[in-house]
Amino acid sequence: MTIDTSARLGSNADTLESQPHEFVLQGQFAPDWEVVRPLVAKERVDTDGSYLVSESIFPVHGVGDTSEAARKDFAESLADLYRFWESDAAHGSEGAEEAFAWLREYVRPVSQESAPDAV
Numbered sequence: 001m002t003i004d005t006s007a008r009l010g011s012n013a014d015t016l017e018s019q020p021h022e023f024v025l026q027g028q029f030a031p032d033w034e035v036v037r038p039l040v041a042k043e044r045v046d047t048d049g050s051y052l053v054s055e056s057i058f059p060v061h062g063v064g065d066t067s068e069a070a071r072k073d074f075a076e077s078l079a080d081l082y083r084f085w086e087s088d089a090a091h092g093s094e095g096a097e098e099a100f101a102w103l104r105e106y107v108r109p110v111s112q113e114s115a116p117d118a119v
Helices: 067-090 094-104
Strands: 021-030 033-045 051-055 061-064 107-109
Touching: 021 067, 033 067, 051 067, 061 067, 067 094, 067 107, 094 107
Parallel strands: none
Antiparallel strands: 021 033, 033 051, 033 107, 051 061
């Protein structure tokens, strides 16, 4: 099945080849990061065979040649967003302070105390 996204994104937009596959992100999702409140993510395959991972709460996505690569790119993008909003909040941006507080309800760096087998 093909999903036409052109009505939403413009007349020359690509189409997605498959229905999204949903999965839940929770717990440790990268070596130094954890999801403390579950996020429902969606994975799709584009017409060029690449994979796209996104979720509807935060403005990030991941892309890759494989499902694993797209999920890794998504995790890196989520961590980058955290660092970006953390920095802006530290510099007194009111909007970033609110956004960062909201993001911290879902994602945070793994502390040494909570990391499995912490040394």
